[in-house]
Amino acid sequence: MKTIQLKIKGMTCPSCSVAVERQLNELNGILDKFINHVTDSGKISFDDALVSEEEIIAKINEGHYKVAGFENITNAIEVPACPTCGQSGQLVPNTVFKSNLKPVFYKQIDSAKKHFACMNPTCKTAYYSGDFTIPFDGLKRELWYKSYSRKKIICYCNNIDREQIKVAVQQQGLNTWEEITGFYRKKPIEKCELLNPTGLCCRDKFNEVVKKFSH
Ligand SMILES: [Zn+2]
Structure with missing residues (x-):
């Protein structure tokens, strides 16, 4: 197999x-x-x-x-299933919790353990490790990939959402990460491993959203 x-x-x-x-x-x-x-x-x-x-x-x-x-990924580390919905999530670096979790939830994180993000759009669990779970509202900001989130933040480092990208593309004619983050922020930052709730770089998703609004 x-x-x-x-x-x-x-x-x-x-x-x-x-x-x-x-x-x-x-x-x-x-x-x-x-x-x-x-x-x-x-x-x-x-x-x-x-x-x-x-x-x-x-x-x-x-x-x-x-x-x-x-x-x-046959021999990759086995990603356990989310205890809430049963779908397999993805590994997140423990570095993302400090900036993303509300303090009461951050206190519960055991940094010696591996944590996973539940990417199932309808599941109310944000993170899990074994049977331990952190619900979506344990975060300071919403997770764009959850279907029930109202604010679809794409760049967490600069707090730029889908709507803002739409405005920048369609009304300002901008189309790169640099141009768009620069339009909204004096000094755009890029620290996805700390600020993005998945720990992954936002650029792929960002470019995809730009493309979606470009035509
Ligand atoms: Zn889940």
């Missing part, structure tokens, strides 16, 4: 994820699949005696959505 993590471009809603899953149903040897339009990702486990990653990627590319990259 092999497990790969795919980056899939072009998905915008839950029915896009379903469409990708339907493509995969046409193949033999797929053991498990989880496609998430919110994170533009897919995690697929398959019997590599029956099907190869090249065939999987080619099959997805036959549809509307394109695979932008993949990673073999």
Whole structure:
């Protein structure tokens, strides 16, 4: 058995994820699949005696959505499932908690343990470690990838949301991270490993949102 993590471009809603899953149903040897339009990702486990990653990627590319990259995660650390919803999340560096959590929740973090973010858009859990969970409202700011968040912050370092990117693109004609953050902030900062709740760099998502508003 092999497990790969795919980056899939072009998905915008839950029915896009379903469409990708339907493509995969046409193949033999797929053991498990989880496609998430919110994170533009897919995690697929398959019997590599029956099907190869090249065939999987080619099959997805036959549809509307394109695979932008993949990673073999067969031997990667096992990411435990979120105890609230049962979906597997993603590892977050413990460095993100200080700036993102309300003090009462920050106090509960055991820095010797690994913590994971639940990326399921409808689950109310933000982070977990074993059975320990931190709810979405344990954070100082909202998580853009949760469907119930009202403010869709894209750049957490400079506190710039989706709406502000839209204004910068459509009314100011700006289209790069530098131009847009510079338009809103005197001195834009970039410390995603501390300020972004996922610990990941926001630039990919940022550019994607810019592109969405560009035409
Ligand atoms: Zn969850």
